Amino acid sequence: MKITIAEVEHVARLARLELAEEEINLFAGQMDAILEYVEKLKELNTEGIVPIAHVEVLMGSVFPFREDAVQSPIGLDRALSNAPKPAGSFFAVPKVIE
């Protein structure tokens, strides 16, 4: 096992996930399997090959720009319509102290 329990806990905390102990063990095993597969892929010789995160690059598509022209906003009511607790024009959140 390459992935430690502490690493799973760390990643869970970064993702704001609360995991039960059996879940931690389960995910440690799964993450391990994923990394093992990545190790396998690393055996391939990729020298001289540019890393690509998008297939669009291979398709040679033109970059989709937007011109700097103002469009109508959706409006305050709609912006706040999904807020569990709006306060005036704001989204209300638990007090944030820096």
Next chain:
Amino acid sequence: MKYQPVIGLEVHVQLKTDTKIFCGCSTQFGAEPNSQTCPVCLGLPGALPVLNRKVVEFAIKAGLSTNCSITPRSIFARKNYFYPDLPKGYQISQFEDPICQRGWLEIKLEGEEPKRIGITRIHMEEDAGKLVHGDVTGLDDGSGVDLNRACTPLLEVVSEPDLRSSDEAVVYLKKLHQIVTWLGICDGNMEEGSFRCDANVSVMPVGSDTLGTRAEVKNVNSFKFVKQAIEYEIQRQIDLIEDGGKVVQETRLFDPNSGTTRSMRSKEEAHDYRYFPDPDLVPLDIDNDWINRIRQGLPELPEQRRQRFVAELGLPDYDAEVLTASRAVAEYFEAGVEAHGNAKLVANWVMGEITRALNDRGTSIETCPVTPIQLAELLKLIDSGTISGKIAKTVFDEMWQSGKAPQTIVQEQGLVQVSDSGAIEAIIDEIMAANAGQVEEYRGGKEKVFGFFVGQIMKASKGKANPTVVNELLLNKLKG
């Protein structure tokens, strides 16, 4: 032991576009909270960011003006962290392959040799929203989130740790501020947060080549505070080391009220941003044609202009520096020179009367009611002897108030200079007759009284007598 401070600056430059970086919402400052939002900047599921072309143009302008190379293929990345002002749970930024890399700015401190400060990178990113605390939210216990600022375009300009004192840091920062405002890509308003600075500060023993552990000081939003915050942080670290302690790598917040810095984030929130290429944005290819078009459209930069003012207009270094402080000042000055011809005279007036008048009214040259053409007309009235330099200042104030042409003011108020020796002689005779005692004093060797007579004569002529003629005639008459 003696310590050497090492400073690097990260500057966030808010770009002066009409719309946000990834959506068409307005970037206008001061609107009602959350009124300038849409699914993209609210971070609603399924919304797709579309890059504002102007942001890229502005980034290239900034890069070319700071001697950077422009990356042919730059990549947008997600910077992952949770904070209430960040609706998506990640900020779209650039990590590997930012748009501009490896540039420099030259700074010069008084009495020192010019020094190059390296610029590691300039990248494009979106701003977060704003958290509001207290009464305005109407909440007893909680904070309000305003997402109008979310997705506003920023450039982050990261310097190398080449700065060695708070003074160097301030000079570098001012230079960068001058360039981005000169280019018209940023309004430069530090109070509204359009130009913000974080300082990475560390100290090491003099002569060492191993950098000390650095602390990042945030929230320094004026040139004065940058100096204060850096100086405080240097001393704090030195004291800590001298007392046998160790500097911790951390983020610290500057408090302008006390002039101190304090620790901001606990260890649990240690930076672990898990950057990865944003799947929503394909790589950005920038071809040389585009770069060249932007290069050709660049204005003459402050440094080039300063050198030209010295070489072509024969201005002293100091004048050239002052007159290139901002593009608006430089342009005002040059328009004045074009209309008048005498660069040094126009320079004196722009740096003197105009600057004084602007400062008195707390305004800037962009709103100066006296145009450069009008200023030139006023100066021509001095050249032709129509008015004296002193009267010109009165006329200038009147031009500022009423917006009238200088010729009109001179005629309306009868301010034409009197150079006619007959008329001036008459006044001199009158004054000498009325002050016979002083005439005796002068003739008895008390030459200081000369100034008294000049004052009386100018007063009697309401300032209109030509001072040169007055001096000449008065001298002859007193010598009798």
